Amino acid sequence: MTDVARSAKLTLDGKDYTLPVLTPSAGPEVLDIRKLYAEADVFTFDPGFTSTAACESAITFIDGDLGELLHRGYPIEQLAAESTHLELCYLLLYGELPNAAQLADFTARVTKHTMVHEQMHNFFRGFRRDAHPMATMVGVVGAMSAFYHDSLDINDPWQREVASIRMIAKLPTIAAMAYKYSVGQPFVYPKNSLSFAGNFLNMCFSVPAEDYVVNPVLEKAMDRIMMLHADHEQNASTSTVRLAGSSGANPFACIAAGIACLWGPAHGGANQACLEMLREIGTVDRIPEYIAKAKDKTSGFRLMGFGHRVYKNFDPRATVMKESADEVLGLLGIENNPTLQVAKELERIALQDDYFISKKLYPNVDFYSGIILDAMGFPTSMFTPIFAISRTVGWISQWKEMIAESNQKIGRPRQLYVGSPKRDYVNIRNR
Ligand code: SDX
Numbered sequence: 001m002t003d004v005a006r007s008a009k010l011t012l013d014g015k016d017y018t019l020p021v022l023t024p025s026a027g028p029e030v031l032d033i034r035k036l037y038a039e040a041d042v043f044t045f046d047p048g049f050t051s052t053a054a055c056e057s058a059i060t061f062i063d064g065d066l067g068e069l070l071h072r073g074y075p076i077e078q079l080a081a082e083s084t085h086l087e088l089c090y091l092l093l094y095g096e097l098p099n100a101a102q103l104a105d106f107t108a109r110v111t112k113h114t115m116v117h118e119q120m121h122n123f124f125r126g127f128r129r130d131a132h133p134m135a136t137m138v139g140v141v142g143a144m145s146a147f148y149h150d151s152l153d154i155n156d157p158w159q160r161e162v163a164s165i166r167m168i169a170k171l172p173t174i175a176a177m178a179y180k181y182s183v184g185q186p187f188v189y190p191k192n193s194l195s196f197a198g199n200f201l202n203m204c205f206s207v208p209a210e211d212y213v214v215n216p217v218l219e220k221a222m223d224r225i226m227m228l229h230a231d232h233e234q235n236a237s238t239s240t241v242r243l244a245g246s247s248g249a250n251p252f253a254c255i256a257a258g259i260a261c262l263w264g265p266a267h268g269g270a271n272q273a274c275l276e277m278l279r280e281i282g283t284v285d286r287i288p289e290y291i292a293k294a295k296d297k298t299s300g301f302r303l304m305g306f307g308h309r310v311y312k313n314f315d316p317r318a319t320v321m322k323e324s325a326d327e328v329l330g331l332l333g334i335e336n337n338p339t340l341q342v343a344k345e346l347e348r349i350a351l352q353d354d355y356f357i358s359k360k361l362y363p364n365v366d367f368y369s370g371i372i373l374d375a376m377g378f379p380t381s382m383f384t385p386i387f388a389i390s391r392t393v394g395w396i397s398q399w400k401e402m403i404a405e406s407n408q409k410i411g412r413p414r415q416l417y418v419g420s421p422k423r424d425y426v427n428i429r430n431r
Helices: 036-040 075-084 085-094 098-111 118-125 131-146 157-182 196-205 215-228 236-246 251-262 270-281 284-295 316-331 336-352 354-358 365-375 381-401
Strands: 003-012 017-023 060-063 066-069
Touching: 003 036, 017 036, 066 075, 066 085, 066 316, 075 215, 075 316, 085 098, 085 196, 085 215, 085 381, 098 157, 098 354, 118 131, 118 157, 131 157, 131 251, 131 381, 157 196, 157 251, 157 381, 196 215, 215 365, 215 381, 236 251, 251 354, 251 381, 270 284, 270 336, 270 365, 270 381, 284 336, 316 336, 316 365, 336 365, 365 381
Parallel strands: none
Antiparallel strands: 003 017, 060 066
């Protein structure tokens, strides 16, 4: 969107350059610098992209100051309360909420793709049993491009659609297989009679030796956790998927790249790191010691699950997650869970501390999610794989949006070069 009436002026070495101002439907205006290098022979410099819009998107919007998250305009609080993960998948992919017939058809299409090619079972045997499930998922999801040759052509809209449905449907199966392999239990096949979340719980926790009944409280909480992680503008892993996709790489390879990026503790790996931190703190009387460490730059320690590049207010997902933690642990009769008590007290103390107030550091989506997942019986190593299952629809939606752009081009940032000026080679005899 361009408002040609508005522009900014840059003056460099006495010469003026006009930068058009692009007007969004929400959020900050954008200075269009696409012609800057050609006209002024200068780059802009923004490591970490703190002030850079890398693309145009209509999928998700975050207002960091208000603590607002919208998916295609709908607030996450309303979606978490009223919708389901598969309905949110439809909304993110196609832009509108489905009617009953559209949702039934979409659900059926996803359900029919939940099994993986039987030969993919062999991949797991090649991993150590103690491999982190994220390592397994990066490998197996990337290997999907060796199996689904009829959905690799990114220029064919039908193949893009099939690849999208396949990944949304198969990621839970692959994550569950990674978990089962790590605990030495047999893989459990998907059950099409179960819901998306119920099927995932069944694939993780049922065993051949006895019947497993999905707990409706855990099923609803699992589905809500999946909704809360579905998409989040141009975060690190989504930007990774977009950059990988910009070269024309096949969709499975792009999602594998996103999984790899999500694994980092500064990003999706924070949910595992946060629960491990809360367990290390152990009791509320040790919280001040950790708050002091988090404020001490030399400690290298940060409060995991706290802070966010965009939110300078409460992460609305954390608010919903905290309510869900109270509800789920209460229904499970473990409302006095010591880790939950430590988390709540840590949040209370931190939010009264000037260090966190001045830097606008609030709990993020990862602060409470691990407490719920732990109560469900998942090991901490499965927390980020569950984030990946959920974020697959966000990655795919953003990838499809980018591929469909008429002016789509390969992403290729430049740099501020601070290395050696040109010099001649010196033969080793003279060194
Ligand atoms: C996710 O981008 C997304 O949308 C991501 C995500 C998504 O849905 O995709 O929301 C998911 O990744 C959530 C974030 C999970 N990560 C963590 O919880 C790890 C702990 N948090 C941080 O490391 C940090 O807050 C980040 C990585 C989340 C954000 O880092 P920024 O925006 O680069 O900010 P920064 O590192 O420059 O920190 C600003 C200041 C610094 O102090 P000063 O140098 O200004 O003195 O705040 C301090 C930091 O030291 N700070 C913290 C802190 N987070 C930031 N100090 C203590 N504890 C923390 N958690």
